Amino acid sequence: MVGASLSRWSMSYFAVALLALIVAEGLMTAGFGFPVAPIHAPETLALVHLIAIGWLSLLMLGALFQFVPVLVARPLYSDWLPLPTLALLLAGLTALLAGFLQLAGVISVPHSCFPAASILLGAGFSLALWNLGRTLWAARPLPVPARFVTVGLAGIAATALLGIIFALTLGGVISNPALLAIASQGVPVHAIAGLGGWLTFTAMGVSYRLLAMFMLAPELDGTSTRAAFCLGTAALTLLILGGVGAIWMDGNLDFVLIAAATLGLACAALYWKDMIHLYRARKRRVIELNSRMAGFALASLASAVVLTLILALLGVLPRHGGAIAFITAFGWLSGLALAMLYKIIAFMTWLECYGPVLGKRPTPRVQDLVTERVAFPWFLVYFIAVWSGTVALLCDQATLFRVCAGAMLLATVGLCIQFVRTRFLDNVPVPARFPEGVRRPRLLLSLTQPR
Protein backbone atom coordinates (compact mmCIF):
# COMPACT_ATOMS: atom_id res chain seq x y z
CA MET A 1 0.00 0.00 0.00
CA VAL A 2 1.17 3.53 -0.72
CA GLY A 3 0.34 6.47 1.54
CA ALA A 4 -0.06 6.88 5.26
CA SER A 5 -2.99 6.41 7.56
CA LEU A 6 -3.67 7.54 11.11
CA SER A 7 -1.45 6.05 13.77
CA ARG A 8 -3.83 4.36 16.20
CA TRP A 9 -1.87 4.74 19.43
CA SER A 10 0.02 8.02 18.99
CA MET A 11 -2.56 9.94 21.07
CA SER A 12 -1.92 7.54 23.98
CA TYR A 13 1.82 8.21 23.71
CA PHE A 14 1.18 11.97 23.70
CA ALA A 15 -1.12 11.76 26.73
CA VAL A 16 1.30 9.68 28.81
CA ALA A 17 4.22 11.89 27.74
CA LEU A 18 2.41 15.09 28.75
CA LEU A 19 1.51 13.54 32.08
CA ALA A 20 5.21 12.73 32.66
CA LEU A 21 6.12 16.34 31.78
CA ILE A 22 3.58 17.69 34.26
CA VAL A 23 4.86 15.39 37.03
CA ALA A 24 8.48 16.32 36.25
CA GLU A 25 7.71 20.04 36.34
CA GLY A 26 5.81 19.50 39.59
CA LEU A 27 8.87 17.79 41.10
CA MET A 28 11.19 20.58 39.92
CA THR A 29 8.84 23.15 41.45
CA ALA A 30 8.86 21.18 44.72
CA GLY A 31 12.66 21.30 44.76
CA PHE A 32 13.18 17.60 43.99
CA GLY A 33 16.55 16.85 42.34
CA PHE A 34 18.92 19.34 40.71
CA PRO A 35 19.67 22.17 41.50
CA VAL A 36 18.56 21.61 45.13
CA ALA A 37 20.21 18.15 45.11
CA PRO A 38 23.59 17.55 43.37
CA ILE A 39 23.53 16.80 39.63
CA HIS A 40 24.61 13.16 40.12
CA ALA A 41 22.24 12.49 43.03
CA PRO A 42 19.81 9.57 42.50
CA GLU A 43 16.89 12.04 42.86
CA THR A 44 18.23 14.06 39.93
CA LEU A 45 18.75 10.90 37.88
CA ALA A 46 15.14 9.87 38.54
CA LEU A 47 13.94 13.30 37.42
CA VAL A 48 16.19 13.29 34.34
CA HIS A 49 14.90 9.88 33.20
CA LEU A 50 11.30 10.84 33.83
CA ILE A 51 11.89 13.73 31.43
CA ALA A 52 14.11 11.91 28.90
CA ILE A 53 12.11 8.67 28.67
CA GLY A 54 8.67 9.51 30.09
CA TRP A 55 8.22 12.82 28.35
CA LEU A 56 10.63 13.25 25.41
CA SER A 57 11.16 9.68 24.20
CA LEU A 58 7.51 8.63 24.46
CA LEU A 59 6.46 11.82 22.72
CA MET A 60 9.04 11.29 19.99
CA LEU A 61 8.02 7.66 19.46
CA GLY A 62 4.34 8.62 19.31
CA ALA A 63 5.20 11.26 16.72
CA LEU A 64 7.41 8.88 14.72
CA PHE A 65 4.72 6.17 14.54
CA GLN A 66 2.64 8.81 12.76
CA PHE A 67 5.30 10.68 10.79
CA VAL A 68 7.76 8.05 9.60
CA PRO A 69 4.98 6.79 7.29
CA VAL A 70 4.46 10.39 6.12
CA LEU A 71 8.20 10.84 5.50
CA VAL A 72 8.45 7.70 3.37
CA ALA A 73 4.87 7.55 1.97
CA ARG A 74 4.39 3.98 3.18
CA PRO A 75 2.30 2.59 6.03
CA LEU A 76 3.76 1.68 9.40
CA TYR A 77 5.06 -1.92 9.50
CA SER A 78 2.76 -2.79 12.39
CA ASP A 79 -0.13 -0.73 13.67
CA TRP A 80 -0.70 -2.82 16.82
CA LEU A 81 2.91 -3.16 18.08
CA PRO A 82 2.99 0.42 19.47
CA LEU A 83 0.60 -0.62 22.28
CA PRO A 84 2.76 -3.42 23.81
CA THR A 85 5.75 -1.15 23.15
CA LEU A 86 4.15 1.57 25.27
CA ALA A 87 3.27 -0.90 28.03
CA LEU A 88 6.86 -2.22 28.17
CA LEU A 89 8.39 1.27 28.17
CA LEU A 90 6.05 2.47 30.91
CA ALA A 91 6.71 -0.59 33.07
CA GLY A 92 10.46 -0.20 32.43
CA LEU A 93 10.40 3.50 33.30
CA THR A 94 8.51 2.77 36.51
CA ALA A 95 11.11 0.15 37.48
CA LEU A 96 13.96 2.53 36.59
CA LEU A 97 12.50 5.37 38.68
CA ALA A 98 11.93 2.91 41.54
CA GLY A 99 15.58 1.85 41.24
CA PHE A 100 16.81 5.44 41.59
CA LEU A 101 14.44 6.08 44.49
CA GLN A 102 15.82 2.93 46.16
CA LEU A 103 19.31 4.38 45.81
CA ALA A 104 18.10 7.67 47.26
CA GLY A 105 16.57 5.82 50.18
CA VAL A 106 13.12 7.21 49.39
CA ILE A 107 11.56 3.78 48.98
CA SER A 108 12.60 0.44 50.37
CA VAL A 109 12.18 -2.72 48.25
CA PRO A 110 14.08 -5.96 49.02
CA HIS A 111 15.38 -6.49 45.46
CA SER A 112 17.00 -4.00 43.11
CA CYS A 113 14.60 -2.75 40.46
CA PHE A 114 17.38 -2.05 37.92
CA PRO A 115 17.59 -5.52 36.28
CA ALA A 116 13.83 -5.48 35.62
CA ALA A 117 14.13 -1.92 34.27
CA SER A 118 16.89 -3.06 31.88
CA ILE A 119 14.84 -5.92 30.49
CA LEU A 120 11.60 -3.97 30.14
CA LEU A 121 13.13 -0.81 28.63
CA GLY A 122 15.40 -2.88 26.37
CA ALA A 123 12.40 -4.85 25.11
CA GLY A 124 10.28 -1.71 24.65
CA PHE A 125 12.90 0.21 22.70
CA SER A 126 13.72 -2.90 20.64
CA LEU A 127 10.07 -3.27 19.61
CA ALA A 128 9.91 0.41 18.64
CA LEU A 129 13.15 0.11 16.65
CA TRP A 130 11.93 -3.05 14.93
CA ASN A 131 8.64 -1.44 13.89
CA LEU A 132 10.14 1.84 12.69
CA GLY A 133 13.21 0.11 11.23
CA ARG A 134 11.12 -2.27 9.12
CA THR A 135 9.03 0.66 7.88
CA LEU A 136 12.14 2.61 6.86
CA TRP A 137 13.87 -0.45 5.39
CA ALA A 138 10.92 -1.12 3.08
CA ALA A 139 11.07 2.45 1.78
CA ARG A 140 14.67 2.63 0.61
CA PRO A 141 16.12 4.78 -0.93
CA LEU A 142 15.26 7.20 1.88
CA PRO A 143 14.65 10.93 1.54
CA VAL A 144 17.01 13.10 3.64
CA PRO A 145 14.61 13.76 6.57
CA ALA A 146 14.07 10.00 6.96
CA ARG A 147 17.83 9.48 7.02
CA PHE A 148 18.05 11.87 9.99
CA VAL A 149 15.41 9.76 11.72
CA THR A 150 17.32 6.56 10.93
CA VAL A 151 20.50 7.90 12.52
CA GLY A 152 18.40 9.16 15.45
CA LEU A 153 17.12 5.61 15.91
CA ALA A 154 20.72 4.36 15.95
CA GLY A 155 21.24 7.01 18.67
CA ILE A 156 18.47 5.58 20.86
CA ALA A 157 19.83 2.06 20.33
CA ALA A 158 23.27 3.16 21.58
CA THR A 159 21.81 5.24 24.43
CA ALA A 160 19.59 2.39 25.60
CA LEU A 161 22.45 -0.11 25.37
CA LEU A 162 24.69 2.07 27.53
CA GLY A 163 21.79 2.68 29.91
CA ILE A 164 21.23 -1.06 30.26
CA ILE A 165 24.92 -1.53 31.12
CA PHE A 166 24.64 1.18 33.81
CA ALA A 167 21.42 -0.27 35.23
CA LEU A 168 22.79 -3.81 35.35
CA THR A 169 25.89 -2.49 37.11
CA LEU A 170 23.79 -0.58 39.63
CA GLY A 171 21.69 -3.72 40.07
CA GLY A 172 24.85 -5.70 40.86
CA VAL A 173 24.40 -8.06 37.90
CA ILE A 174 27.54 -7.07 35.95
CA SER A 175 31.06 -7.86 37.12
CA ASN A 176 32.90 -7.77 33.78
CA PRO A 177 35.74 -5.16 34.10
CA ALA A 178 35.27 -3.79 30.56
CA LEU A 179 31.58 -3.13 31.20
CA LEU A 180 32.28 -1.76 34.68
CA ALA A 181 34.70 0.72 33.09
CA ILE A 182 31.92 1.90 30.76
CA ALA A 183 29.52 2.20 33.68
CA SER A 184 31.95 4.33 35.67
CA GLN A 185 33.05 6.67 32.87
CA GLY A 186 30.42 6.47 30.13
CA VAL A 187 27.72 8.73 31.60
CA PRO A 188 28.57 11.76 29.36
CA VAL A 189 28.47 9.52 26.26
CA HIS A 190 25.05 8.14 27.33
CA ALA A 191 23.63 11.61 28.05
CA ILE A 192 24.93 13.26 24.87
CA ALA A 193 23.92 10.30 22.67
CA GLY A 194 20.39 10.51 24.11
CA LEU A 195 19.88 14.27 24.07
CA GLY A 196 21.96 15.00 20.95
CA GLY A 197 21.88 11.82 18.90
CA TRP A 198 18.43 10.41 19.51
CA LEU A 199 16.24 13.38 20.43
CA THR A 200 17.89 16.32 18.66
CA PHE A 201 18.85 14.54 15.45
CA THR A 202 15.38 12.97 15.09
CA ALA A 203 13.69 16.29 15.86
CA MET A 204 15.82 17.90 13.14
CA GLY A 205 14.73 15.31 10.56
CA VAL A 206 11.05 15.62 11.42
CA SER A 207 11.20 19.44 11.46
CA TYR A 208 12.77 19.61 7.98
CA ARG A 209 9.59 18.05 6.59
CA LEU A 210 6.96 19.41 8.98
CA LEU A 211 8.02 23.05 8.85
CA ALA A 212 8.31 22.92 5.04
CA MET A 213 4.84 21.40 4.91
CA PHE A 214 3.15 23.84 7.28
CA MET A 215 4.77 26.97 5.84
CA LEU A 216 4.56 25.95 2.15
CA ALA A 217 8.32 26.18 1.81
CA PRO A 218 10.39 24.17 -0.67
CA GLU A 219 11.71 20.82 0.58
CA LEU A 220 15.41 21.11 1.40
CA ASP A 221 17.71 18.52 -0.07
CA GLY A 222 20.74 20.67 -0.91
CA THR A 223 24.40 20.69 0.03
CA SER A 224 23.96 22.23 3.47
CA THR A 225 21.22 19.74 4.47
CA ARG A 226 23.32 16.79 3.35
CA ALA A 227 26.40 18.28 5.04
CA ALA A 228 24.38 18.72 8.27
CA PHE A 229 23.37 15.07 8.01
CA CYS A 230 26.96 13.88 7.42
CA LEU A 231 28.40 16.04 10.23
CA GLY A 232 25.75 14.92 12.69
CA THR A 233 26.20 11.27 11.77
CA ALA A 234 29.97 11.63 12.12
CA ALA A 235 29.54 13.34 15.51
CA LEU A 236 27.34 10.53 16.80
CA THR A 237 29.60 7.78 15.44
CA LEU A 238 32.68 9.43 16.95
CA LEU A 239 30.92 10.01 20.25
CA ILE A 240 29.79 6.41 20.67
CA LEU A 241 32.59 4.38 19.07
CA GLY A 242 35.34 6.85 20.03
CA GLY A 243 33.91 7.28 23.52
CA VAL A 244 33.71 3.56 24.27
CA GLY A 245 37.12 3.04 22.62
CA ALA A 246 38.71 5.78 24.74
CA ILE A 247 37.26 4.26 27.92
CA TRP A 248 38.50 0.77 27.08
CA MET A 249 41.94 1.83 25.89
CA ASP A 250 42.47 4.37 28.67
CA GLY A 251 42.46 7.13 26.10
CA ASN A 252 41.44 10.72 26.59
CA LEU A 253 37.62 10.75 26.75
CA ASP A 254 37.51 14.55 27.01
CA PHE A 255 39.30 14.82 23.68
CA VAL A 256 36.71 12.55 22.01
CA LEU A 257 33.86 14.55 23.56
CA ILE A 258 35.33 17.86 22.35
CA ALA A 259 35.88 16.49 18.82
CA ALA A 260 32.34 15.07 18.66
CA ALA A 261 30.90 18.30 20.08
CA THR A 262 32.72 20.34 17.41
CA LEU A 263 31.18 18.23 14.64
CA GLY A 264 27.80 18.39 16.39
CA LEU A 265 27.94 22.18 16.71
CA ALA A 266 28.79 22.49 13.00
CA CYS A 267 25.79 20.26 12.23
CA ALA A 268 23.54 22.45 14.42
CA ALA A 269 24.82 25.58 12.67
CA LEU A 270 24.00 24.20 9.21
CA TYR A 271 20.59 23.04 10.43
CA TRP A 272 19.95 26.49 11.87
CA LYS A 273 20.89 28.06 8.51
CA ASP A 274 18.47 25.69 6.70
CA MET A 275 15.66 26.58 9.10
CA ILE A 276 16.21 30.31 8.56
CA HIS A 277 16.06 29.58 4.83
CA LEU A 278 12.75 27.67 5.26
CA TYR A 279 11.20 30.59 7.14
CA ARG A 280 12.43 33.09 4.54
CA ALA A 281 11.50 31.02 1.44
CA ARG A 282 8.01 30.17 2.67
CA LYS A 283 5.08 30.95 0.39
CA ARG A 284 2.70 31.30 3.28
CA ARG A 285 3.16 34.83 4.63
CA VAL A 286 1.00 34.56 7.75
CA ILE A 287 2.13 31.46 9.60
CA GLU A 288 0.24 29.55 12.25
CA LEU A 289 1.02 29.53 15.95
CA ASN A 290 2.85 26.19 15.79
CA SER A 291 5.37 27.50 13.25
CA ARG A 292 5.85 30.75 15.20
CA MET A 293 6.42 28.84 18.45
CA ALA A 294 8.81 26.45 16.69
CA GLY A 295 10.82 29.63 15.99
CA PHE A 296 11.14 30.14 19.78
CA ALA A 297 12.37 26.55 20.11
CA LEU A 298 14.93 27.08 17.32
CA ALA A 299 16.07 30.26 19.11
CA SER A 300 16.55 28.13 22.25
CA LEU A 301 18.70 25.65 20.28
CA ALA A 302 20.84 28.54 19.02
CA SER A 303 21.10 29.88 22.58
CA ALA A 304 22.21 26.46 23.82
CA VAL A 305 24.93 26.31 21.14
CA VAL A 306 26.16 29.85 21.82
CA LEU A 307 26.04 29.30 25.59
CA THR A 308 28.08 26.10 25.23
CA LEU A 309 30.73 27.95 23.24
CA ILE A 310 30.90 30.88 25.68
CA LEU A 311 31.09 28.64 28.77
CA ALA A 312 33.73 26.47 27.08
CA LEU A 313 35.83 29.54 26.24
CA LEU A 314 35.51 30.75 29.83
CA GLY A 315 36.55 27.28 30.98
CA VAL A 316 33.46 26.80 33.18
CA LEU A 317 31.49 24.39 30.96
CA PRO A 318 31.63 21.35 33.30
CA ARG A 319 30.19 23.43 36.16
CA HIS A 320 27.23 24.55 34.03
CA GLY A 321 26.38 21.29 32.24
CA GLY A 322 23.02 21.31 34.04
CA ALA A 323 22.01 24.67 32.54
CA ILE A 324 22.96 23.54 29.01
CA ALA A 325 21.01 20.29 29.42
CA PHE A 326 18.05 22.26 30.81
CA ILE A 327 17.76 24.72 27.91
CA THR A 328 18.31 21.90 25.40
CA ALA A 329 15.66 19.64 26.94
CA PHE A 330 13.06 22.30 27.78
CA GLY A 331 13.71 25.25 25.44
CA TRP A 332 14.62 23.36 22.28
CA LEU A 333 13.21 19.81 22.47
CA SER A 334 10.17 20.37 24.69
CA GLY A 335 9.43 23.75 23.11
CA LEU A 336 9.47 22.23 19.63
CA ALA A 337 7.44 19.26 20.86
CA LEU A 338 4.72 21.42 22.42
CA ALA A 339 4.58 23.65 19.32
CA MET A 340 4.29 20.67 16.97
CA LEU A 341 1.79 18.85 19.22
CA TYR A 342 -0.46 21.89 18.97
CA LYS A 343 -0.74 21.26 15.21
CA ILE A 344 -0.38 17.47 15.14
CA ILE A 345 -3.27 16.86 17.57
CA ALA A 346 -5.50 19.23 15.60
CA PHE A 347 -4.55 17.68 12.26
CA MET A 348 -4.88 14.05 13.36
CA THR A 349 -8.23 14.75 15.03
CA TRP A 350 -9.49 16.62 11.97
CA LEU A 351 -8.43 13.80 9.64
CA GLU A 352 -9.95 11.14 11.88
CA CYS A 353 -13.30 12.93 12.28
CA TYR A 354 -13.83 14.74 9.02
CA GLY A 355 -11.64 12.84 6.51
CA PRO A 356 -14.33 10.26 5.67
CA VAL A 357 -16.97 12.91 4.90
CA LEU A 358 -14.75 15.45 3.11
CA GLY A 359 -16.43 16.70 -0.05
CA LYS A 360 -19.70 15.03 0.91
CA ARG A 361 -20.75 17.42 3.67
CA PRO A 362 -19.53 20.81 4.87
CA THR A 363 -16.67 20.31 7.34
CA PRO A 364 -14.70 22.65 9.62
CA ARG A 365 -11.11 23.63 8.73
CA VAL A 366 -8.19 22.27 10.77
CA GLN A 367 -7.70 25.76 12.22
CA ASP A 368 -11.28 25.69 13.55
CA LEU A 369 -10.15 23.01 16.03
CA VAL A 370 -7.74 25.39 17.80
CA THR A 371 -7.99 28.79 19.47
CA GLU A 372 -4.56 30.38 18.97
CA ARG A 373 -5.53 33.51 20.89
CA VAL A 374 -5.90 31.41 24.08
CA ALA A 375 -2.87 29.17 23.53
CA PHE A 376 -0.38 31.90 22.62
CA PRO A 377 -0.07 33.41 26.14
CA TRP A 378 0.62 29.93 27.58
CA PHE A 379 3.40 29.35 25.05
CA LEU A 380 4.83 32.76 25.91
CA VAL A 381 4.78 32.02 29.66
CA TYR A 382 6.40 28.63 28.97
CA PHE A 383 9.33 29.97 26.93
CA ILE A 384 9.97 32.98 29.20
CA ALA A 385 9.97 30.61 32.21
CA VAL A 386 12.45 28.24 30.50
CA TRP A 387 14.82 31.06 29.55
CA SER A 388 14.58 32.59 33.05
CA GLY A 389 15.12 29.14 34.56
CA THR A 390 18.31 28.74 32.53
CA VAL A 391 19.60 32.08 33.84
CA ALA A 392 18.65 31.02 37.39
CA LEU A 393 20.70 27.82 36.99
CA LEU A 394 23.68 29.76 35.60
CA CYS A 395 23.51 32.08 38.63
CA ASP A 396 22.96 29.20 41.11
CA GLN A 397 19.60 30.64 42.20
CA ALA A 398 17.72 27.50 43.25
CA THR A 399 14.63 29.31 44.58
CA LEU A 400 14.27 31.43 41.47
CA PHE A 401 14.62 28.23 39.42
CA ARG A 402 11.72 26.66 41.34
CA VAL A 403 9.56 29.71 40.64
CA CYS A 404 10.38 29.35 36.92
CA ALA A 405 9.57 25.61 37.04
CA GLY A 406 6.22 26.52 38.63
CA ALA A 407 5.50 28.91 35.76
CA MET A 408 6.43 26.16 33.27
CA LEU A 409 4.04 23.80 35.05
CA LEU A 410 1.23 26.35 34.89
CA ALA A 411 1.84 26.97 31.17
CA THR A 412 2.02 23.25 30.41
CA VAL A 413 -1.29 22.60 32.17
CA GLY A 414 -2.80 25.54 30.25
CA LEU A 415 -1.58 24.05 26.96
CA CYS A 416 -2.78 20.55 27.90
CA ILE A 417 -6.28 21.93 28.47
CA GLN A 418 -6.09 23.36 24.94
CA PHE A 419 -4.90 20.00 23.56
CA VAL A 420 -7.84 18.20 25.19
CA ARG A 421 -10.31 20.81 23.92
CA THR A 422 -8.89 20.36 20.42
CA ARG A 423 -9.12 16.58 20.67
CA PHE A 424 -12.77 16.75 21.78
CA LEU A 425 -13.62 19.33 19.05
CA ASP A 426 -14.68 21.77 21.80
CA ASN A 427 -13.31 24.76 19.88
CA VAL A 428 -15.42 24.03 16.78
CA PRO A 429 -18.69 26.03 16.67
CA VAL A 430 -21.54 23.68 17.66
CA PRO A 431 -23.54 23.74 14.41
CA ALA A 432 -20.50 22.61 12.39
CA ARG A 433 -19.04 20.21 14.97
CA PHE A 434 -20.78 16.94 14.14
CA PRO A 435 -21.90 16.71 10.53
CA GLU A 436 -23.87 13.54 9.78
CA GLY A 437 -21.59 10.51 10.18
CA VAL A 438 -19.10 12.22 12.53
CA ARG A 439 -18.87 11.43 16.22
CA ARG A 440 -16.76 12.69 19.11
CA PRO A 441 -13.26 11.13 18.96
CA ARG A 442 -11.76 9.18 21.85
CA LEU A 443 -9.06 10.89 23.87
CA LEU A 444 -6.39 8.19 23.67
CA LEU A 445 -7.17 6.21 20.55
CA SER A 446 -7.52 7.14 16.86
CA LEU A 447 -10.20 5.08 15.16
CA THR A 448 -11.64 5.10 11.70
CA GLN A 449 -14.98 6.83 11.94
CA PRO A 450 -18.12 4.96 10.84
CA ARG A 451 -18.96 5.91 7.29
Place this chain on the structure above:
Amino acid sequence: MTVKYVDLDVRPALRAGEEPFEQITAAVATLPAGQGLRLFATFKPVPLLHVLGSKGFSHELKELEDGEWEVLFTPEATTEAATEADVVATPAEGVWPDSALTLDNRDLDPPEPMVRILAALEKMHEGEVLSALLCREPVFLMPELAKRGHQWQGAFEGDGATYRILVRVGSSREAAA
Protein backbone atom coordinates in the same frame (compact mmCIF):
# COMPACT_ATOMS: atom_id res chain seq x y z
CA MET B 1 13.80 -17.97 -14.17
CA THR B 2 15.58 -15.28 -16.22
CA VAL B 3 13.62 -12.07 -16.48
CA LYS B 4 13.55 -10.30 -19.84
CA TYR B 5 13.61 -6.51 -19.81
CA VAL B 6 11.89 -4.04 -22.10
CA ASP B 7 14.02 -0.92 -22.56
CA LEU B 8 12.50 2.53 -22.13
CA ASP B 9 14.64 5.64 -22.51
CA VAL B 10 12.84 8.73 -21.24
CA ARG B 11 15.97 10.91 -21.28
CA PRO B 12 15.10 12.63 -24.61
CA ALA B 13 11.60 13.41 -23.33
CA LEU B 14 12.97 14.78 -20.04
CA ARG B 15 15.57 16.90 -21.83
CA ALA B 16 12.81 18.33 -24.02
CA GLY B 17 10.99 19.33 -20.82
CA GLU B 18 8.21 16.80 -21.36
CA GLU B 19 6.52 14.72 -18.67
CA PRO B 20 7.20 11.02 -19.32
CA PHE B 21 5.01 9.65 -16.54
CA GLU B 22 2.19 8.50 -18.81
CA GLN B 23 4.74 6.97 -21.21
CA ILE B 24 6.17 4.95 -18.31
CA THR B 25 2.83 3.78 -16.92
CA ALA B 26 1.71 2.83 -20.44
CA ALA B 27 4.90 0.79 -20.91
CA VAL B 28 4.36 -0.94 -17.54
CA ALA B 29 0.71 -1.65 -18.33
CA THR B 30 1.64 -3.40 -21.58
CA LEU B 31 4.49 -5.49 -20.12
CA PRO B 32 3.86 -9.21 -20.68
CA ALA B 33 3.61 -11.20 -17.46
CA GLY B 34 6.99 -11.86 -15.88
CA GLN B 35 8.86 -9.24 -17.91
CA GLY B 36 10.70 -6.31 -16.39
CA LEU B 37 11.44 -2.75 -17.45
CA ARG B 38 14.85 -1.16 -17.97
CA LEU B 39 14.40 2.59 -17.57
CA PHE B 40 16.90 5.32 -18.46
CA ALA B 41 16.32 8.73 -16.86
CA THR B 42 18.20 12.00 -16.36
CA PHE B 43 17.67 11.90 -12.57
CA LYS B 44 17.12 9.26 -9.89
CA PRO B 45 13.37 8.65 -10.17
CA VAL B 46 12.72 8.14 -6.45
CA PRO B 47 8.91 8.59 -6.51
CA LEU B 48 8.61 6.15 -9.40
CA LEU B 49 10.38 3.54 -7.30
CA HIS B 50 7.56 3.79 -4.75
CA VAL B 51 4.83 3.82 -7.40
CA LEU B 52 6.14 0.74 -9.21
CA GLY B 53 7.04 -0.84 -5.87
CA SER B 54 3.35 -0.72 -4.96
CA LYS B 55 2.61 -2.54 -8.22
CA GLY B 56 4.92 -5.38 -7.30
CA PHE B 57 8.20 -4.35 -8.93
CA SER B 58 11.52 -4.45 -7.13
CA HIS B 59 14.23 -2.12 -8.43
CA GLU B 60 17.95 -2.05 -8.93
CA LEU B 61 19.61 1.35 -9.37
CA LYS B 62 22.74 2.05 -11.38
CA GLU B 63 24.21 5.54 -11.70
CA LEU B 64 25.47 6.36 -15.19
CA GLU B 65 27.66 9.27 -16.22
CA ASP B 66 26.51 12.90 -15.85
CA GLY B 67 24.05 12.06 -13.06
CA GLU B 68 21.89 9.87 -15.30
CA TRP B 69 20.38 6.66 -14.00
CA GLU B 70 19.52 3.20 -15.22
CA VAL B 71 16.84 1.41 -13.22
CA LEU B 72 15.89 -2.24 -13.59
CA PHE B 73 12.31 -2.87 -12.49
CA THR B 74 11.79 -6.58 -11.89
CA PRO B 75 8.37 -8.10 -11.20
CA GLU B 76 8.30 -9.78 -7.80
CA ALA B 77 6.75 -13.22 -7.69
CA THR B 78 5.40 -12.65 -4.18
CA THR B 79 1.78 -12.66 -3.21
CA GLU B 80 2.43 -9.79 -0.81
CA ALA B 81 2.83 -7.30 -3.65
CA ALA B 82 -0.36 -8.50 -5.27
CA THR B 83 -2.26 -8.09 -2.03
CA GLU B 84 -0.93 -4.59 -1.56
CA ALA B 85 -1.85 -3.63 -5.10
CA ASP B 86 -5.38 -4.84 -4.40
CA VAL B 87 -5.69 -2.71 -1.30
CA VAL B 88 -4.87 0.51 -3.10
CA ALA B 89 -6.73 1.08 -6.28
CA THR B 90 -3.84 2.03 -8.51
CA PRO B 91 -4.05 -0.12 -11.60
CA ALA B 92 -3.05 1.51 -14.84
CA GLU B 93 -4.99 -0.99 -16.91
CA GLY B 94 -7.01 0.27 -19.80
CA VAL B 95 -6.85 3.64 -21.42
CA TRP B 96 -7.68 6.54 -19.18
CA PRO B 97 -9.63 9.37 -20.84
CA ASP B 98 -8.24 12.91 -20.91
CA SER B 99 -8.79 14.68 -17.64
CA ALA B 100 -12.21 16.26 -17.35
CA LEU B 101 -10.99 18.65 -14.65
CA THR B 102 -7.58 20.04 -13.77
CA LEU B 103 -6.76 21.59 -10.39
CA ASP B 104 -3.61 23.50 -9.52
CA ASN B 105 -3.36 23.06 -5.75
CA ARG B 106 0.32 23.89 -5.39
CA ASP B 107 -0.11 27.13 -3.46
CA LEU B 108 -2.76 25.89 -1.03
CA ASP B 109 -2.11 25.29 2.67
CA PRO B 110 -2.37 21.66 3.73
CA PRO B 111 -4.85 19.98 3.96
CA GLU B 112 -6.76 22.24 1.52
CA PRO B 113 -5.43 20.39 -1.60
CA MET B 114 -6.93 17.13 -0.28
CA VAL B 115 -10.22 18.83 0.63
CA ARG B 116 -10.60 20.32 -2.85
CA ILE B 117 -9.74 17.10 -4.68
CA LEU B 118 -12.25 15.05 -2.65
CA ALA B 119 -14.92 17.74 -3.08
CA ALA B 120 -14.35 17.89 -6.86
CA LEU B 121 -14.47 14.09 -7.18
CA GLU B 122 -17.89 13.99 -5.51
CA LYS B 123 -19.29 16.10 -8.36
CA MET B 124 -17.74 14.01 -11.16
CA HIS B 125 -19.13 11.01 -13.01
CA GLU B 126 -17.86 7.46 -12.99
CA GLY B 127 -14.88 6.93 -15.28
CA GLU B 128 -13.99 10.64 -15.51
CA VAL B 129 -10.44 11.64 -14.70
CA LEU B 130 -9.30 14.49 -12.48
CA SER B 131 -5.77 15.82 -12.77
CA ALA B 132 -4.25 17.81 -9.91
CA LEU B 133 -0.90 19.49 -9.34
CA LEU B 134 0.43 19.44 -5.78
CA CYS B 135 3.61 20.56 -4.09
CA ARG B 136 4.12 17.24 -2.27
CA GLU B 137 3.11 13.61 -2.24
CA PRO B 138 -0.48 13.45 -0.91
CA VAL B 139 0.14 10.67 1.61
CA PHE B 140 -3.15 11.04 3.50
CA LEU B 141 -5.22 11.42 0.33
CA MET B 142 -4.07 8.11 -1.17
CA PRO B 143 -5.79 5.78 1.35
CA GLU B 144 -8.92 7.96 1.28
CA LEU B 145 -9.13 7.60 -2.54
CA ALA B 146 -8.75 3.84 -2.19
CA LYS B 147 -11.49 3.71 0.47
CA ARG B 148 -13.84 5.61 -1.82
CA GLY B 149 -13.18 3.22 -4.68
CA HIS B 150 -11.29 5.64 -6.93
CA GLN B 151 -8.23 4.66 -8.97
CA TRP B 152 -5.22 6.92 -9.01
CA GLN B 153 -1.69 7.23 -10.28
CA GLY B 154 0.81 9.91 -9.45
CA ALA B 155 4.46 10.90 -9.52
CA PHE B 156 6.75 13.88 -9.21
CA GLU B 157 7.44 15.69 -12.44
CA GLY B 158 10.97 16.17 -13.74
CA ASP B 159 11.51 19.31 -11.65
CA GLY B 160 11.12 17.18 -8.51
CA ALA B 161 8.92 19.90 -6.98
CA THR B 162 5.52 19.33 -8.60
CA TYR B 163 3.54 16.18 -7.91
CA ARG B 164 0.88 15.33 -10.48
CA ILE B 165 -1.92 12.98 -9.50
CA LEU B 166 -4.53 11.55 -11.86
CA VAL B 167 -7.68 10.15 -10.26
CA ARG B 168 -10.28 8.11 -12.14
CA VAL B 169 -13.66 8.19 -10.46
CA GLY B 170 -14.53 4.65 -9.41
CA SER B 171 -17.72 2.69 -9.95
CA SER B 172 -17.80 1.50 -6.34
CA ARG B 173 -17.90 5.07 -5.12
CA GLU B 174 -21.39 5.00 -3.61
CA ALA B 175 -20.95 1.51 -2.21
CA ALA B 176 -17.58 2.37 -0.68
CA ALA B 177 -18.83 5.68 0.64
